[in-house]
Amino acid sequence: MVSVRRVLSILFCLLMAGLVASLAVGYFSADGIQWIDAVRIVLLAASTAWLAWGAAYAFNGLLSSPFRERKQSFELTPTSARTAVLVPVYNEDPVKTFSHVAAMIGSLHTLGVAGRFDFAILSDTRDERVAAEEERWFERLQAECGAHTAIYYRRREQNTGKKAGNVADFIRTSGAMYEYMIVLDADSLMEGATMAEMVRRMEAEPRLGLLQTLPKIVHARSFFGRAMQFSTSYYSPVYTRGLAALQGESGPFWGHNAIVRTRAFAQSCGLPELSGAPPFGGHILSHDYVEAALLTRNGWIVRVDPDLAGSYEEGPDNVVDFAKRDRRWCQGNLQHGRVMVAPGLKPWSRFVFVQNIMAYVTSPLWALFIIASIAAPLLKGVPDYFPEPGLFPVFPRVEQGLALTLLVGVFGLLIGPKLLIVLRGALSGVNDAFGGTGRALLNTLTEILSTSLLAPIMLMYQCRAVMEVFLGMDGGWPATDREAGSVSLSEAWSASWWISATGLVTLGLAFQFAPEYVGWLLLVAGPQVFAPLLIQVSSRSALDAAAAGLFQTADDRDPSPVVLRQEVILSRWRGAAQTAPVSQPVAEPALKPADAEQ
Amino acid sequence: MTHVRETDSQPMTYxxxxxxxxxxAMPEQVLERRRARPALFSVLLKRLAWK
Structure with missing residues (x-):
């Protein structure tokens, strides 16, 4: 079944690319097809195939989702397996990270299974001041939670191999103690019931090497962050079901909020340094996908289970921080070009690496398409007004209808799946948790509008990232500041003035050389011209608008107990940080009754 | 249950x-194919040069 789905999905992409190419041939051939048109058609077809691939995930997800999703009741099963919960940290705010750990331990303790799990905070922090704070707050964590479970903290002298090296160091030091490891990020949160259920699923399938959950974004404050939070909550379950249906037993690993079988991981995932210097050589940056491919190479199953609820993470709250993270991911994904030819990999794993590369290469393809379209009238020269002998000239006929069909087709691949998700949510009742179908539709349209405005800006950031990597510039490993709030206009200007300039130059050139395209190009260049303003506005707090229902998610109405617990602990700790010594234990936070019911 | 250990004897951590x-054990995996052809080519070149 997986193979059939894969073949049909690939055929769908080829069909969409072919349809768009044939429409483009019709449109561009108004004044005769020349080599520049062939370039444009190839660029458009390749970019469309990529968009269609995203849509194929959604269609597979819509077809494979149960119509009525039943909430699974958690059953505690006996096990002697020990699980290490790994929390790699790198210059993050220790108070916040440790409040996440405390909330998860509390959740496990409420369930009565905290003794099965050991927590290991694996610090790669380089900033001595932050490291001192980590030690200080670890004392507090121990004082409050040490009675329930074992908690370890260690800091490496060298952060060799970044996060992958950090986890490998844990395995080489302590791996034999644990059947399973739950790998988290500093901002991860998981319900105790989810962690216990992951262990149960690993026990039930001895060939399962890695089980990935779908983390939903929480704690977003800005318009940009709330839009992402809505996307991961409303669309992502469908897209991830599609991903699971297409990838089958060669599933993804997203680096965190997943459980791995320690033996399988140790046997398969020792990552070497790639020959040569960064950005293409050296340590593997996007190690998670490589680890998934290596597990499947060794015969282990890698699976994503979208039905596993209670898995959370935080995301960047503004475009600038998103672009910084994207720069790192871009370098890591382009590095997959080196890894995809590794011996023994499953063909699907190689195809996944191609997808990872395409995720970033598509932006320059769109940019090249725009440049080629502006340059086309210059390069094509004067059309032949007298193709046949006679008195009457034949003027080139611009097929605006074809252009419109082309635009609708391309946008349809982007927004069509989202609208279908709303329709399906209306029929299945999922929309009720999102404020009803009217609210869900309104929020979907708002998300589409905001994504459409920000996409041309992201396109430029991705183009720059790809260019930098190909020019041999190493982006390094900047720490993610997930608590960075709004961006001022001057900060936004310094981060995006070059995008405004590019937008203006694009429009100027289009007026000069390709005036018939100016209307279409405004969709891309318009938001680019106003990039600083859009970045600043989208980073503003949206909490008041959220209270009124903007980007409402199911978790807004019914927050997860572990998220509530973490918020209470954090506010208590932050309050206490200014008034009391940190090692002084404080009473358990008051929690809503649902916490005890899980 | 809290485990606190001194790390003086462990060079990897502090x-x-x-x-x-x-x-x-976590053995390093093979990700890059050995470049057989350039090596063979250089061997052949050396042999030809010697002759």
Whole structure:
């Protein structure tokens, strides 16, 4: 079944690319097809195939989702397996990270299974001041939670191999103690019931090497962050079901909020340094996908289970921080070009690496398409007004209808799946948790509008990232500041003035050389011209608008107990940080009754 | 249940809350194919040059 789905999905992409190419041939051939048109058609077809691939995930997800999703009741099963919960940290705010750990331990303790799990905070922090704070707050964590479970903290002298090296160091030091490891990020949160259920699923399938959950974004404050939070909550379950249906037993690993079988991981995932210097050589940056491919190479199953609820993470709250993270991911994904030819990999794993590369290469393809379209009238020269002998000239006929069909087709691949998700949510009742179908539709349209405005800006950031990597510039490993709030206009200007300039130059050139395209190009260049303003506005707090229902998610109405617990602990700790010594234990936070019911 | 260990004897870590020692081997995987052709080519070149 997986193979059939894969073949049909690939055929769908080829069909969409072919349809768009044939429409483009019709449109561009108004004044005769020349080599520049062939370039444009190839660029458009390749970019469309990529968009269609995203849509194929959604269609597979819509077809494979149960119509009525039943909430699974958690059953505690006996096990002697020990699980290490790994929390790699790198210059993050220790108070916040440790409040996440405390909330998860509390959740496990409420369930009565905290003794099965050991927590290991694996610090790669380089900033001595932050490291001192980590030690200080670890004392507090121990004082409050040490009675329930074992908690370890260690800091490496060298952060060799970044996060992958950090986890490998844990395995080489302590791996034999644990059947399973739950790998988290500093901002991860998981319900105790989810962690216990992951262990149960690993026990039930001895060939399962890695089980990935779908983390939903929480704690977003800005318009940009709330839009992402809505996307991961409303669309992502469908897209991830599609991903699971297409990838089958060669599933993804997203680096965190997943459980791995320690033996399988140790046997398969020792990552070497790639020959040569960064950005293409050296340590593997996007190690998670490589680890998934290596597990499947060794015969282990890698699976994503979208039905596993209670898995959370935080995301960047503004475009600038998103672009910084994207720069790192871009370098890591382009590095997959080196890894995809590794011996023994499953063909699907190689195809996944191609997808990872395409995720970033598509932006320059769109940019090249725009440049080629502006340059086309210059390069094509004067059309032949007298193709046949006679008195009457034949003027080139611009097929605006074809252009419109082309635009609708391309946008349809982007927004069509989202609208279908709303329709399906209306029929299945999922929309009720999102404020009803009217609210869900309104929020979907708002998300589409905001994504459409920000996409041309992201396109430029991705183009720059790809260019930098190909020019041999190493982006390094900047720490993610997930608590960075709004961006001022001057900060936004310094981060995006070059995008405004590019937008203006694009429009100027289009007026000069390709005036018939100016209307279409405004969709891309318009938001680019106003990039600083859009970045600043989208980073503003949206909490008041959220209270009124903007980007409402199911978790807004019914927050997860572990998220509530973490918020209470954090506010208590932050309050206490200014008034009391940190090692002084404080009473358990008051929690809503649902916490005890899980 | 809290485990706190001194780490003076462990060169890989420092801090006062080191991990339990239960090592597991994690061999490096082969990700890059050996470049057989250039090596063969250079061997052939050397032999020809010697002759």
């Amino acid at each position: 801090g006062r809350h080191a991990l339990p020692v239960a090592p597991m």
